[in-house]
Amino acid sequence: MNDLSFGSPWLLLLLPGVVFLAAMPYLWKRRMSPVGMRYADTGLVSGTGSSVRLRVMPYVSGLRFVALALVIIAVARPQSADAREVIRGEGVDIAIALDISGSMGQQDFDPHRLDAAKEIIADFIVERKYDRIGLVVFSRDAFVQSPPTLDHDVLLRLLDEVDLADRLRIQDGTAIGSGMATAANMLKDSTVENKLVTLLTDGVNNAGDLDPVTVATAAEALDIKVYTIGVGRPPRSGADPQLGPFGGGVVMQRGSLDEETLQQIAEITNAKYYRATDTAALRGIYEEINALEKSEIEILHFTTYRELAVWFLVPALLLFLLELILSQTVFRKIP
Incomplete structure (x- = not known):
């Protein structure tokens, strides 16, 4: 961003003095003119050229004062400031694996599990300004919703489009192994030091050919950490309400969560397993992961100044x- 500043701004205080010097001849002339003295109109006998010359002469005299003002501005060292930031270091490469199976429509979260997760993940993405983040969704199969990218605006739009498997008319199920493998595959060629997957599910691996x-x-x-997050309240008698197929009606379903496998995944990859039983707990989990996995970024701010005095000195010289x-x-005055 370019801003105008002055290296010696105090010199600009001389500008009112230039205005005063320019006005002095006129003030002095008015003071010395006799009050009430009238003269005959000589306009009819004066030459037209002489009349124009007299009218223009004050402006010619004013050129030196305009030039002087420009010199003062130039001496005050006008500068164009260009502020820049240089980013040193590297971010973290992150793959988000999100369960979109039908049970994620259970309404023990506000408004339901998937929507609560999407809202909190969106906030997590916003916080990771310098990280490449990708998104995988999984039900019976796993799908890449977005490859790792620094364009978080696009990523957030793609996240917003995520919905339950039934609504997307894809087969239901919970392929935890496939979802994790797809997410890890996006990071396998990454050259950054820190790579991680956040895997959120509310179920048990019941689809796909890959063992979690x-x-x-x-x-x-591959030096990829996998933070696992199990969502939903513990099973109990009765049931939690769940959105029906294509969002129609409400059905009742008891959930199940394979916490043992999720804990194993986290331990094997030197990460951590979390359990979220409500929206507030889920938000706290992502905030903790955000704090644990900080990007090693150093932002250096530089300001360069370009001297602009020549843009005032040249016009001053010409004037x-x-x-x-x-x-x-x-306009030469003849004695």
Whole structure:
């Protein structure tokens, strides 16, 4: 961003003095003119050229004062300031794996599990300004919603489009192994030091051909941490309300969560397992992960200044020369 500043701004205090010097001849002339003295109108007998010359002469005299003002501004060192920031270091590469199976429509979260997760994940993305983040969704199969990107605006739009499997007309199920493998695969070629997956689910691995523990072992070999998050209240008698297929009506379903496997995944990959039983707890989990996995970023701020005095000195010189030429030719005073 370019801003105008002055290296010696106190010199600008001389500008009112220039205005005073320019006005002095006129003030002195008015003071010395006899009050009430009337003269005959000589306009009818004066030459037209002489009349124009007399009217223009004060402006010619004013050129030197305009030039002087420009010189003062130039001496005050006008500068254009250009502020820049340089980012040193590297961020964290993150893959978010999100369960979109039908049970994520249970309404023990506000408004339901998936929408609560999307809102909190969106806040998490906003906080990770310098990190490449990708998004994987999974039900019976896993899908890449977004590859790792620094364009978080696009990522947030793609996150907003995520919905329950039934509403998207894809097969239901919970392929935890496939979801984790797809997320880890996005990070396998990453050259940054810190790589992590956040895997959020409310169920048990019941689809796909990949065993979650086996996938976790492969992720650990790639130096990828997998933070696992189990959502939902513990099973109880009765049931939690859940959105029906395509969002129609409400059905009742008891949830189940394979906490043991999720804990194993986290332990194998040197990460941590979390359990969220409500929206507030889920928000706290993502805030903790955000605090644990900080980007090693150093932001250096630089300001460069470009001197602009020449843009005032050149016009000042031209005005001085113009005033000198005119005063010695067209407007020369004959003794």
